[in-house]
Each structure stands twice: as structure tokens, then as C-alpha cells.
Amino acid sequence: MNFTKTLIVAAMLVLATAGQSLAELKVVTTISDLARIAEAVGGDDVEVSTLCPGPRDPHYLPAKPSLSRKLAKADLLCYNGLELEIGWLSLLLDKARNPRIKPGGQGDMDCSNALEHILDVPDGNVDRSMGDIHALGNPHYTLNPENAVLVARAMSRRMGELDPQNEADYTERAEVFAREVTTRLPHWHDQLAEARSKSIIIYHQHWNYFTHWQGLNVVGEIENRPGIAPSPRHVKGIIDRGNDLDGVIVIAAQWDHLEVAREVAERIGVPLTILPGYSGAQEGTDDYFAFIDRLCTRVAEAAPPAVKE
Ligand SMILES: [Zn+2]
Incomplete structure (x- = not known):
């Protein structure tokens, strides 16, 4: 190698090193909750984008070319797992x-590898051809903030491995x-004191980590199998059960089949409580803490003090 070439190689090495120290880690997440956690952990050292916007149901996302282009540039992909993204992520x-x-x-x-407990793991064989979308257990774990903490710590470790210079900051x-x-x-616990004495009917198993975390009493699911439209017979059974109980709260996400959820609520004689499924699913819930605040506030509002007739 002659002198000029040596200089050029040395200059390239300096530039490459400088580039590395200044470059932000490009993080792509599948769902908005993971994006908010990645932003909290990564701060200015990362650039975060998400594939599924908050208002979209992440069980079913069209695999658009623009999403593949985001993935092509990513240094780190943080996905929910437990088959939440099974319909689209591998294609992308x-x-x-x-x-x-x-x-x-x-x-x-x-x-999901950061979790200590996975809810609703099926006992026997699950027939995915029947449309059951929670075959490895319930994937909606970010609705429990204690799980979000486990994920945040796991992200900090991984970001630190990929970008050791900023490990301590992560x-x-x-x-x-x-x-x-x-x-x-x-505060979240106190907000839901009254709701703990109520009977909760949910549309999809989306809320199980939230209700389990808060000790809320789920008495029925309008979907008898996750991801499958409920049969009229099952819906009637849920309505009958609701009418036998006092203080029922009916909960759905805005992407559920709301006409069925509304019918159930109406025939029980209570309002339907429509909650944001993930951060940013409703206005004012872009921040993860604002999202959890909204869940707690809306469920608390749906649980007025018991009045004896
Ligand atoms: Zn689900």
C-alpha cells in the first residue's frame, strides 16, 4: 500500500468511527406501545418508527411496501411476539x-421474551385454521405497565449491546x-377501587393483562374464540349473564365489531365503553402513560357507585 492509499484508508476509518458515534440507532417497532417504550429508553440516541399506527388493529395489518422500506434501514426491530404480528411481519x-x-x-x-407470565396459554392443541389468533397465549401484555417495565429493561440491554457507547444512558x-x-x-390502583366490585364483559381478550393487573372481574367475552365473530347463541348467553348481574361494564376497542358490542351493552342496559387498544388509538393517548391513564379513567367512569333499586 502506498502512502496516499494509506492516508485515504486512515481518513475513511476516522470518518467511519465518527459516523458510528454520531449515528442514531434506527429502531422499528411493530406496535405503538413498543415505540413509546423504545423512545423512553433510547432518548436522543435512537430514531424510532412504528409499523402499525395506534388506531390500527395490529392483528391485521396490510403488508405495504413502505413498511418493508422502513425495515430495510432498521438496526433493531422490537416486535410484540406471541403471534400478534403473524399475519404480516414475516412477509415484510x-x-x-x-x-x-x-x-x-x-x-x-x-x-415477549422479557415477560415473566403469559396469560391465557391454551391447554391443548389450538386449531389456527379455525381462526384462533392467540395460539401461544395472550399477546396484549403491554396493557400492564409492569410488563412495560420488563420490556423497557430488556430494550435497554439490547440497545446497549448494539451501541455500547451509550449503554449507561439506556x-x-x-x-x-x-x-x-x-x-x-x-393513583391507578385507587382510580379503579369501585370498578373492582363490578362485572366486566369484554369483546376480545385484548384487556386481560389490564384487568388481571388491576384485579378486575371479567365475567364474559363476547368473542367466544379470539379473532372469530361470535355466534348469535354465544352473544345471547353473554347478554343473559349480564342481565343476571348488577354493575356490568361492557368494554370494546374501537376496531372490534362494535355493532355486536353495542347490542350486548344495550340489551344489558349499560353504555358501551370503547377504549383505545394501544397508545395513540384515541386522541390524547399518544404517550404511553396517557394511554394507561385513559384506560383507568374510562373504566372508573363506567363504574358508578352501586345504587339499590
Ligand atoms: Zn388479540
């Missing part, structure tokens, strides 16, 4: 041709997120 990954985030790549992160931000959850827990 195939088209993105990005080995960094393919299964087994350093930037491939299944956030760890610190994950702990700030954890402290914010701890600070808010007593």
Missing part, C-alpha cells in the same frame, strides 16, 4: 432483506421509566 421481513433484524440477527428482538432511562410507573401505580 422477507421483502426488507435486512440480515441485521432477521430472526437470529443481533437486531431481532421479540419483546440503562438509566429504563430505570427512569420504571420509577415513573412505580410513582403512578397508587
Whole structure:
């Protein structure tokens, strides 16, 4: 190698190193809750984008080419797992041709691996051909903020591996997120004191981590199998059960079959409570904490003090 070539190589190395230290880690998440957690943990050291916007049902997302283009540039892909994205993520990954985030790549992160408990794991064989969409257990774990903390800490570890220079900052931000959850827990708990004595009917199993976390009493699901339109007979059974109970709250997400949910609520004689399914699903819920606040506030509002007739 002659002198000029040596200089050029040295200059390229300096530029590459400088580029690395200044570059933000490009993080793509599948759902908005994971995007909000990634932003909290990554701060200014990451650039976060999400594939499924808050108002869309992430069980069913059209695999658009623009989403593959986002994945093609990603250093880290944080996905929900438990088959929530089974209908679209692998299609997008195939088209993105990005080995960094393919299964087994350093930037491939299944956030459900951070969990300590998975709810609603089926006992026996699940026939996916019947349309059951929770075959590995309930995937909607970000609705429990304590799970969000586990995910935040796992993200901080992975971001630290990919960007060791900022490892301490990722760890610190994950702990700030954890402290914010701890600070808010007593208020969320107090808000739902009255709701704990009510009977909750849900449309889809979307709310199970939330209701389990808060000790709310779910007495029925309008969908008898997750992801499958309920039979009229099952709907009638739910309405009968609701009419036998006092203080019923009927909950659906805005992407559920609301005409069925409305019919159930009407025939029980209570309002239908439509909640945001994930951060940003309704106006004013873009922030993860605002989203959890909204869930707690709306369920609390739907649970007025019991009045004896
Ligand atoms: Zn689901």
C-alpha cells in the first residue's frame, strides 16, 4: 500500500468511527406501545418508527411496501411476539432483506421474551385454521405497565449491546421509566377501587393483562374464540349473564365489531365503553402513560357507585 492509499484508508476509518458515534440507532417497532417504550429508553440516541399506527388493529395489518422500506434501514426491530404480528411481519421481513433484524440477527428482538407470565396459554392443541389468533397465549401484555417495565429493561440491554457507547444512558432511562410507573401505580390502583366490585364483559381478550393487573372481574367475552365473530347463541348467553348481574361494564376497542358490542351493552342496559387498544388509538393517548391513564379513567367512569333499586 502506498502512502496516499494509506492516508485515504486512515481518513475513511476516522470518518467511519465518527459516523458510528454520531449515528442514531434506527429502531422499528411493530406496535405503538413498543415505540413509546423504545423512545423512553433510547432518548436522543435512537430514531424510532412504528409499523402499525395506534388506531390500527395490529392483528391485521396490510403488508405495504413502505413498511418493508422502513425495515430495510432498521438496526433493531422490537416486535410484540406471541403471534400478534403473524399475519404480516414475516412477509415484510422477507421483502426488507435486512440480515441485521432477521430472526437470529443481533437486531431481532421479540419483546415477549422479557415477560415473566403469559396469560391465557391454551391447554391443548389450538386449531389456527379455525381462526384462533392467540395460539401461544395472550399477546396484549403491554396493557400492564409492569410488563412495560420488563420490556423497557430488556430494550435497554439490547440497545446497549448494539451501541455500547451509550449503554449507561439506556440503562438509566429504563430505570427512569420504571420509577415513573412505580410513582403512578397508587393513583391507578385507587382510580379503579369501585370498578373492582363490578362485572366486566369484554369483546376480545385484548384487556386481560389490564384487568388481571388491576384485579378486575371479567365475567364474559363476547368473542367466544379470539379473532372469530361470535355466534348469535354465544352473544345471547353473554347478554343473559349480564342481565343476571348488577354493575356490568361492557368494554370494546374501537376496531372490534362494535355493532355486536353495542347490542350486548344495550340489551344489558349499560353504555358501551370503547377504549383505545394501544397508545395513540384515541386522541390524547399518544404517550404511553396517557394511554394507561385513559384506560383507568374510562373504566372508573363506567363504574358508578352501586345504587339499590
Ligand atoms: Zn388479540
